[in-house]
Amino acid sequence: MAKNVEPEIEDDLNKKLAIQIVKESEDDRLMRLSVGPQHPGSGHFRFTVTVDGDYIVHCDPDPGYVHRGEEKMCEYRNFIQNIPHLERPVIHDSSNIIYSYSLAVEQLVGIEVPRRGQFIRALASELDRQIYTLYWLAIYGIFLGHSTMFMWPTADRELFIDLMDALTGARVTHAFNIPGGVRNDIPDGFKDKCLRNIAYFEKRLKEYEDIFYNNPLFRQRTEGVGILTKDDAINLGVTGSVLRASGVPYDVRKAEPYDVYNEMDFKVQYMKSGDSFARSYVPFLDMKESCHIMRQLLDKMPDSGEVRAKLQPNPKGAPGEAYRRVESGRGALGYYIVSDGTPKPYRVKISVGSFRNMIALPHLLVGSKLADMPSVYWSLNYWPVEADR
Amino acid sequence: MTSEPKEKPIESSTTQSSPSSTQPAKPATQPAKPATQPAKQEPESPPFEKEIVSQILSHFGNDKIKVSYIRPLRIKISVDPSNIVEVATFIRDNLGLDHAEAVSGTDYPKDGQIEVIYQLGSYSRDDMEGHIFSLATRTNRDDARLPTLINVYKSAEYHERETFEMLGVYFEGHPRNERFILPEDWADLPPLRKEFRIRGR
């Protein structure tokens, strides 16, 4: 049953039709559903599943609904002009997606970020990670029908959005990290507010555990569902919380520490079972760890100093290429930038965690029940807009 | 023929060595430093990465593998399309690089070539945790064909499909060389080619 086989269609019409527009199969048992972009259970992502009764026999992802050609657009703008549109793939986790870009550009242009700027950059990255993970958790709740678990994380997200608003001036798409550091220094009273919010949030995390993770119905629906073994996870090349839930303790912040992460003391949270429950629990553990990191960052931040390195107007990159990556909410987010000595990059390739995790979707869905589809799909930490770039 | 323009690179404090990839027919070249660089350059490549590269070179020989650069945590080698499957198999089995993090294609119209780079990483080997190994290959722009690596690295499946539609590189052996992210009725050039201009720019 667990073979991803397309149902047989013997018809000349199929050859005449354009690719991916296939005539429905004549088999009565199989029904093809399009979990399409206009669906309360899929975000902006389309995938078709073929069901036999209640079991899924074939799954075919079809991204591209929100493809905007980010990589092509990068070639027409210089390094600084690229920042606003590069944030758009993940608007609330924008610090991380620009962080990686900034690291690569700094390597090409050859600038050193001042120490205080590095701390603030890491702080913004952690705050955005919380914002993204809470939103992901909210949508996970509503996918399983738990409306309270949709409302609570969305409300608690406001704590961190308020902080980012005070720090950067925008609630989402902060455009805060830039090559060279951050745009501005932290305002007065930010540290106290941040610590207060973190303390309140840690109390709320306990309540999440009670109402959501310890709920027997939730456990019934996610434990043992969509098991991704460790070997499969490594072979399929998944990343982020999906990988850590299958028993591989890999975190880019530990594997390849960037900025000040080698001075921070934190553990890589991972679980071994690899089912949907583990994939939904690892981000929760990550959030707790993130609070811990934020406290250390606020503690160890140098009291004064520059926050950005001065860039020349129209900075030119040395001819060469750079590949840098950070750990975002979804996984390793890497930028491969080729520069040819002009102010505009020659090629920017974004390697996003969502796109890499997409390959696990047909692998896990085939052979599982239709009712497990939301819990498996969203537990892969898939953000459709980012995967389409 | 190289891909570098003739401008003077900015003085940098990070380790840099310009990538140079040549036509497959020419003999191998070493990482070349531009003559205009000041003397404050990294004297030699990091030992661990060098050791890894020497493992590959000793197995395949210098004529099949061109080393583009060896930097801390980043290695890039360039191979022929005809050798890429066996090189990839060797890398996967012996060096512990078990997944492809990205497959990026770059269009170099000046060389008349498209370079496809497989960025490989390792989850199972602890000392190669932070490494990204770039396996590059080049093919002609006009008839871009490459053998697929999905039998070696299953994780490259969707990336290769995306490279097909964005750059027009046909991967032989890939089951679905089809539109993935672009709409089904895309009837224009592959977008990441340099002759495809965004409207208005």
Place this chain on the structure above:
Amino acid sequence: MATAPQGFRFGNFVGSLIWLILWIIIIVSLIALPLIFVILFYVPLPPVNGDVLTPYLFLSMMVDPTRTLPIVHFIIHTELFRIAVFPGFSFAALMAAVTIFVERKFLAKMQLRVGPLYCGKVEGILQLLADGLKLVSKEIIIPSGSDKPIFWTAPIAYVATAAAVVALIPAAPGWVGANIDVGLIAVFAILGFFPLIALLFSWASNSKYPFIGGLRALHQMIAFEIPFFLSALSVVLLAGSLNLTDIAEAQQPYWFIFFLPISAFVFFISSLAELERIPFDLPEAESEIVAGWLTETSGMIYGLIQLGSYVKVYALSALFVILFLGGWAGPQIFPKELMPSANATTAPPLLQLLTLQGVFNGVTVSAIFWFAIKTFGIIMIMLFIRGINPRIRIDILLHTGWYKLIVLTFINMFIALALIYGGILGPGGLLTAH
């Protein structure tokens, strides 16, 4: 998290209320009253008691209790009143409306929100009216390949069946739409229509997601009808009758929930499954199959089905109250002096006025009061369960319904039989009502 709207000022609120009253007075006195007089002037009315029935006489007649109360008395005790108003459809619809509003507010408070706030001056009370008007005015879109007769009649049948269940439920001694001897079986027979209507409607929608939803609804409702019925059977064993009024009366000394807690539990879970409420709302699972078998409904069709759903909520909660919580049993909230006595006419005039000359019966009012309170309590428990649970999966649901719940009902039936055999309950028992 704020629970009061920004910029709320009590002075403005009082001012708007006074404005409202002013406008009511103006409209009534300047438009409504003259209209009434004009109509009464032109409509020929019969002479009464030798007087010509002028508008003034008519108005004074309307407020004279001795004339109008017999009419009211007469109307209240007709069948039509019982079916249409109380405890029939209007009462059920009113309870349904209150349930919907309370559900939205209650769920909102649990979820750190406020719920409806702006529609209606006090915490969004008129929100339901606004939603109802909106649904009525929407366009009803019928899919092109659908089976139109069934598409139109299924929602109406849904509401009608829900109302039929309500007609069998007594709200006070003597107040029931249809007093059948086999009332309980009739309730279950009527409840058996719902899976059929759901399936017909989903098939008539001619689309894949409603089809899956309809099949799920069918499986779910059928799976839970058996534990539903079996748990009510233990009540019948103890009460000795299938008539719902008799069952409620039989619980006068002690409610059956003390003797049959397991049955009550199973009945409650089964009624949640019959009502398609969270955690059993698979047929309408939003994130998997869009809206299940309700996907193609729009406008008033959707409104009717929602109304039917909530009327069913009231009906099944009321059934639970009657079967297990003693129906209307409860301490009298009116003093004994207000009870109807044999010589009602010689009672003091104030009492006559208070009880509206016997229209207003202390026993009945107390019964209705307790019945409403208990029903509402059960509904609140159902709402609470909605707030804290995710959705269940179909195979776990069927497993629960067919294996676990039936076993539990049998256990309780044996308990009930043991109680009867031991002479505690049942005919001639120690604790039976006499």
